[in-house]
Amino acid sequence: MHELRKDPILSRWVAVLKDSMPPTFYLEKNIEHVMYDAENNDCILCQGSEDKTPPEIFAIREIGTPPNASNWHTRVIPKINPVFQIEGDLGRKGNGMYDKMNSIGANEIIIESPSHNTPPEDMGISQMIKVITTYKNRLSELEKDPRLRYTLIYKDCGKTAGELFHHPHSQVIATPVIPKGIKGELDGAKAYFYYKERCIFCDILNEEIRTGERIIMETDHFIAFIPYAPRFPFEYWIMPKRHNCAFQDISEEEVKDLSLVLMTTMKKMRTLFKNPSYNYVLHTAPNRMPRKDHWHTLGEDFHWHMEITPYLVTKSGFEWDAEFYILTTSPEDAAKYIKEV
């Protein structure tokens, strides 16, 4: 027996199975288990191979070491075959009834660790703080380019999730338009704000704390929870308690706390499913969205957060095309299973 649930931000209905499947159901299926147990001398992202990559754009490194030398903690390099390129103008044009423009933007690889075989959830809190700080740097820097409307930071881990390298890394894509998946979320949050005069994410935060049944972890500054109507079983979100639309305005205290929550929850999820492939995506406000101006409500209707999705199931054509997802484990059961690990 299923029940239908509506995602309050996107107005997307999903069907949730009430006689929920336990995590063992997914392990029986053919899910990809991502192993990090081998060194790889050919890996160009490893420490010592700095001369095999394009020159670095940014790095957190040992004091006194020059760019592109060893002894770094995190390192940002351009993607080798980029889809978006930084040089040129936007070239917005009509083409008969259609519209096109040049593929202006940024494509960067964030190397999360000098070491090839340390899973992100085991890298240690001080390293994770450096990764999060690198995210903050890229968002702050790319926001300065007036041609770029959005900066997306995401991580693909495992072949099913479309990973590029096996070495721990994230990716940055900055685009001259707002990607449709993000636009839908921004529009949904704006419509709610117009109707309620409250941030929908703040309301979700309060509702999740009130019921508690979908929460995986709570700290001073964050909650991690399974959303009420997710796309996939065991998809979870990490959301700051303080209202803030832009990730780059995160405080030092919050960076520490986020590192702890991200590592702890990923470790639990990894243990439960024997390290499945997954991705996570940082959802933040568009570039240059005015947020300091106290005369207007701009920035009041969005709230940055992270969405983490393990790949445990194969989508059908119905899910693909109609965007009507079928959940085989209820969010409440999924939260309980992850919490108990």
Place this chain on the structure above:
Amino acid sequence: MHELRKDPILSRWVAVLKDSMPPTFYLEKNIEHVMYDAENNDCILCQGSEDKTPPEIFAIREIGTPPNASNWHTRVIPKINPVFQIEGDLGRKGNGMYDKMNSIGANEIIIESPSHNTPPEDMGISQMIKVITTYKNRLSELEKDPRLRYTLIYKDCGKTAGELFHHPHSQVIATPVIPKGIKGELDGAKAYFYYKERCIFCDILNEEIRTGERIIMETDHFIAFIPYAPRFPFEYWIMPKRHNCAFQDISEEEVKDLSLVLMTTMKKMRTLFKNPSYNYVLHTAPNRMPRKDHWHTLGEDFHWHMEITPYLVTKSGFEWDAEFYILTTSPEDAAKYIKEV
């Protein structure tokens, strides 16, 4: 070098590679090749196994044969573990700040052929006409239930596409809400109609015929073409020339012509990629959308069509989450390759 293109209906930007990859690029990759060369005595959808399925809902069969006997051409049965069920009331309810309802609807399997091992594109025109006629029957019947808002007919072929059975079949899902993927298309077409007072699909049809560069096939009643900004390489659409929002109002002439276009284009696509997994989805107006009333413009802003998607690539997290697709073959090249087969 990529260029960005905007889908005019969904306002979704995609990146299109201009130094386009030829079809051989996809064959080198690990795409699934769906074979139909074996009989299967255990298949419950085969002729002769009628007693192993739930009783049929509808069938096109030899004159004089009783329901659930052999000698049928197409047969519709309920899905065995349905997500949606026909009995009960909608039970719309609040749940704190969230919304839910009962999973009322229909889940049906359309068996397209009595024979296990005939690919749809080789079943012959008279059999394909019966399949299309069965689609028309299901849409007309399910539309009568006032609880159901939308009926989606789709086909998953191959494991990658999420197929349920290997025997040629399509599926019907009728839902008490409009699935988000369809809603976005309806809203986009409505916004265009509001602005231009013309059907966006009619405009696309005229534009595609005018330029001709993305057309695969044209007949008296239909065009088959690669859309200007698709999600996937070699995705193509079949669209009737006559403006008509609802598939169930298709004429007999159009049924014949559609059968020819669907079989011919699928045969070309199958030959080009050695039978990849694919799905197709029939996009039609919501149930009971008023369309006969000449006082109003209802039904003037939508235009039924079919979308056919071969699975040649794996999506990355960026494509998944941000819905920003990267096309490795341009629509113009893809149309040329399919047309030339």
